[in-house]
Amino acid sequence: MSLAIRLNPLQQLRYFSQPLSMGKWIRETYGDFVPMHFQGMDYIGVTSAEIARQVFAADPNGYDVFWKESFAGLMGDQSVWVLIGEKHRKERLLFAPAVHANHFRSYGGVIREIVKNHFGTWQEGQTIKAIDTTLNIALDVIMRLVFGVEGEDEMREGHKVLSESTENIHPLIVFFPKLQRPWFPLWRKYAQSREAMYAWTDRLVAARRAAGRNVQDVLGVLMNTKDENGNLVSNDYIHTELNSILSAGHETTAVALGWTLYELARHPEVVKKLREELSAQGPDPDPALLLTLPYLDAVCKEAIRLHPILAECARIPMQPIEIAGHQIAAGQALGISIVSIHHDPKLYPQPDIFRPERFLERHYSVYEFLPFGGGHRRCMGSGLAEYTMRIALAEVIMRWNFEAVREDFDVRRNIAMGPKYGIPLRITGRYIPAALI
Numbered sequence: 001m002s003l004a005i006r007l008n009p010l011q012q013l014r015y016f017s018q019p020l021s022m023g024k025w026i027r028e029t030y031g032d033f034v035p036m037h038f039q040g041m042d043y044i045g046v047t048s049a050e051i052a053r054q055v056f057a058a059d060p061n062g063y064d065v066f067w068k069e070s071f072a073g074l075m076g077d078q079s080v081w082v083l084i085g086e087k088h089r090k091e092r093l094l095f096a097p098a099v100h101a102n103h104f105r106s107y108g109g110v111i112r113e114i115v116k117n118h119f120g121t122w123q124e125g126q127t128i129k130a131i132d133t134t135l136n137i138a139l140d141v142i143m144r145l146v147f148g149v150e151g152e153d154e155m156r157e158g159h160k161v162l163s164e165s166t167e168n169i170h171p172l173i174v175f176f177p178k179l180q181r182p183w184f185p186l187w188r189k190y191a192q193s194r195e196a197m198y199a200w201t202d203r204l205v206a207a208r209r210a211a212g213r214n215v216q217d218v219l220g221v222l223m224n225t226k227d228e229n230g231n232l233v234s235n236d237y238i239h240t241e242l243n244s245i246l247s248a249g250h251e252t253t254a255v256a257l258g259w260t261l262y263e264l265a266r267h268p269e270v271v272k273k274l275r276e277e278l279s280a281q282g283p284d285p286d287p288a289l290l291l292t293l294p295y296l297d298a299v300c301k302e303a304i305r306l307h308p309i310l311a312e313c314a315r316i317p318m319q320p321i322e323i324a325g326h327q328i329a330a331g332q333a334l335g336i337s338i339v340s341i342h343h344d345p346k347l348y349p350q351p352d353i354f355r356p357e358r359f360l361e362r363h364y365s366v367y368e369f370l371p372f373g374g375g376h377r378r379c380m381g382s383g384l385a386e387y388t389m390r391i392a393l394a395e396v397i398m399r400w401n402f403e404a405v406r407e408d409f410d411v412r413r414n415i416a417m418g419p420k421y422g423i424p425l426r427i428t429g430r431y432i433p434a435a436l437i
């Protein structure tokens with residue numbers, strides 16, 4: 001690592017606070033394989049799709065987890081985020097059916113109802129922060145489809161405890177795990193909100209058991225899971241996995257949907273084409289049909305290509321390995337830069353421009369377009385996130401006209417990135433399809 005780049009303190013700060021612009025700069029300045037040294041860490045920035053392919057293709061059992069100490073503190077040391085090897089594989093297999101895209105197909109009506117409720121609160125002439133609406137949508141979807149919450153009171157209470165526990169994940173307690181101590185106020189705040197969430201989850205579990213309710217959502221799967229001695233797993237285990245899924249799925253989906261609204265607000269020509277495609281399906285098309293519409297698909301992909309939610313996904317080899325002709329020592333992190341690959345002009349000409357058509361003109365491989373990461377740790381909730389985005393967009397675009405109030409920027413939110421200003425939008429009026437005029 002003698003040739004490793006040493007980022008100065010200002011660059012390190014930028015790396016954390018503005019990962020998108022920094023990721024682009026690193027690729028443009030240093031190329032596609034960039035050894036770096038910062039924060040006492042040896043880190044290799046991978047900025048090309050081909051090298052990303054090689055990292056994902058290596059033996060998954062040879063990799064440890066990046067930021068393990070931090071994630072174990074936040075989620076618990078048995079979280080799917082931190083398990084490795086056979087335990088990790090088993091854990092994913094356990095709830096894969098409950099988070100698989102096919103499982104959610106039949107819940108399209110539920111997602112649409114949630115979306116209608118939240119966009120229904122918009123009013124003509126109002127200026128809103130899109131992220132507030134999309135956070136509410138994403139949270140309600142997870143509460144209904146992952147936690148299986150139904151009653152209005154339960155939803156209201158759940159909304160409060162779950163949103164507090166995700167909001168309280170401050171970047172300082174993510175990037176400096178030594179601050180995960182009771183003396184540190186931000187950690188205390190997070191730990192308290194996490195306790196409230198666990199207590200609420202225990203009440204849900206108890207109510208389900210008392211009612212003999214057996215549903216195959218994620219909570220249902222976890223409640224029926226047995227440990228190696230044949231006993232039902234503990235509530236601690238249920239807490240850990242639900243917290244991991246909530247933290248992975250709430251803000252990510254909300255930010256992705258928010259950026260899509262932002263780009264639509266700035267591109268009326270895209271809105272027009274989208275409306276043509278949607279109008280051809282008739283009023284209130286079956287939600288599952290939305291997954292087959294090519295332009296809607298291209299719009300969603302282009303929004304998360306341009307604004308990836310996670311800047312990178314990293315792997316730590318536990319033994320020396322060779323990647324792209326380079327010898328990597330055990331313990332050197334390999335950080336696949338999603339932001340750099342998504343902004344590579346060789347793959348995406350004029351990469352800073354929002355142009356959904358590029359996804360209709362060319363097929364991108366899973367290493368060229370990788371908003372959900374890849375390999376053995378690829379996102380487990382991509383199907384739910386993609387479905388939610390499509391249903392929400394179809395609903396809002398056929399109901400409202402809106403415009404962007406100001407330019408917004410991708411900055412670090414906590415683990416993920418998000419819009420600096422929360423995407424302020426002005427609701428200019430209701431959209432009435434031509435057929436109804």
Ligand code: HEM
Pocket residue numbers: 080081082092099146244245248249250252253256309310312313314371372373374375376377378379380381382384385
């Ligand atoms: C647009 C929304 C989302 C984005 C952009 C996203 C992105 C990602 C990324 C980049 C990873 C790391 C993958 C890797 O290391 O290769 C990940 C992991 C994960 N995601 Fe998502 N995610 C989204 C929504 C969701 C949802 C809705 C859920 C659950 C309902 C979810 C559950 C998970 C889980 C459990 C993991 C950890 C997988 C593992 O370590 O094995 N995600 N996600």
